[in-house]
Amino acid sequence: MSEDRVLLAHGDGGQLMAELVARVFVARLETGEPPGDDSAILPSTGVYPLPSHVVFTTDAFVVDPLFFPGGDIGRLAVCGTVNDLAAAGARPVALSASFILEEGLLIRDLERVVDSMARAAKEAGVKVICGDTKVVPRGRADRIYITTSGVGEVPQGVSISGGNAQVGDMVLVSGPLGDHGLAVLSRREGLEFGCEMVSDCAPLAGMVQDALAAAPGIRAMRDPTRGGLATALNEIARQSQVEIEVEETAVPVRPAVATACELLGLDPLYAANEGKMVVIVAPEQAEAALSALRSHPLGQEAVRIGQVQAGRPGRVLLRTALEAHRILDRHVGEQMPRIC
């Protein structure tokens, strides 16, 4: 046990990573919050009680390659953190950015990445207000790693958590799945599939606020990044102790992504997204939420893909085109390393 080593699969968002996080981090750091959500509520110290909910989140970005169709590590670092705040129902207040640079990196590549961060932050209506830079010798990093953290504020009356899903709720997704994962992977591996796949990398805080205004009955959200839709739904099913059923034929996947997945032996339900939101909403407000999502440029292809039901708590089921059911578990072993 004590000679266990970190594997690439510990970083892919699946079962092994969940075990590592539980064993090494949550147990030792007494995070206080039940783990599961991608952000945490700032504690009120009593000295200056913080108003409403202020949420805090962090993510490291190690994507390979740095530049890919539809984005780059800088855009990803801003959108990833904004979207973790958005999944808590929060508007972004401020971001920090911390850089680990490999000796020998071209300054113009760094400039291109920082320009892209600035554009993404502007789109999201937030600023990077503090930062840090470290340099490590050649061969001790891969050009650029970025960690962004974010502070967000949750509007009064809004309470979103992966633990809030209830039996009867509807499951929506804001658009087609797998674009980011397949765009990065095909660029990294130099694969050609006839038409170029483009990452969906985008900041979703505005779309989420529109949906919340139209449907205050939204109970849980998650941006399905590493590990994709299947992992996001497994997390919510466990946190809420409910079963979630997804209709395979309802899950939107672009033809190019579906073809590439088939050729590569990948499942689009596990492929990463960086501009999509999974939304769990009370059934009577599902139409209002869908319509608000579709009215936003980033949610035009939003659809209902399933529902929350009684059954085995923590389980995610896929109802296939042939009306069979298969369990959509957390995956074990690496599917796509360094996708974000």
Place this chain on the structure above:
Amino acid sequence: MSEDRVLLAHGDGGQLMAELVARVFVARLETGEPPGDDSAILPSTGVYPLPSHVVFTTDAFVVDPLFFPGGDIGRLAVCGTVNDLAAAGARPVALSASFILEEGLLIRDLERVVDSMARAAKEAGVKVICGDTKVVPRGRADRIYITTSGVGEVPQGVSISGGNAQVGDMVLVSGPLGDHGLAVLSRREGLEFGCEMVSDCAPLAGMVQDALAAAPGIRAMRDPTRGGLATALNEIARQSQVEIEVEETAVPVRPAVATACELLGLDPLYAANEGKMVVIVAPEQAEAALSALRSHPLGQEAVRIGQVQAGRPGRVLLRTALEAHRILDRHVGEQMPRIC
């Protein structure tokens, strides 16, 4: 110009790093705040005006070796961020921690680091409330890199910034300089100097709050990490547009550190500290501040080392034992890479 590359010296806290930050980050990200302090005040969005000052900071840690006398990368990551908050006069409210792990890392080394983070956070009276983990292939990192971010709250009436120093203020330091830098360097290089040097790595928020309570006239603080005392004072002198004079004979340096510096050709005034605070205080409150620092276990060896004066704005002068003056500039070129 466009083929410039990142050098190790871009990460050492000196002149080249200041230029890179100004050229690449500040110019592009429109951080809004005048750069210079190690934390930034969260903007008030107007929707939920944040009470008093809430400050935000981030730092990446890439220290080599991971474990050194007096600490490790985990303790460093907590203390470094707590101390950046403390330098703004803030109490820590919450921390985040983001890990980049190299494939093959021993899980027990990771556990040791996380245990150490937990202990340091407990000492500082703060919790790590959110985190992230990425894994990169062998040879794309050096075992563990950690980025911590922190949110802190500044007590009412306290306004601390490197831009607030005034002519006539006194310059204090909370204890001997260079312990961290020399402890890490001698462990990394396998050097023996007869007696072991021990890092001063410690969380200073409690000591700083005691000093602020006793001396509300404290105007500027800085924890002299990368680049040491000389760099911290240069930053304050520039931000405040004042001259600072330091008396060489008053600067505390332990004999073992002084000897090691002499043998290695290093200057202790540029060596890193991780448990010291530079304090600029109104002259009439200098005694009260000193006495409060000395009453705290982490500030027992606090002393006055100089003063703020008219003269050339932005300049730091060292008055030597022989009553000569030499300019204590930002250093150019690497002195100690990967010290934090």
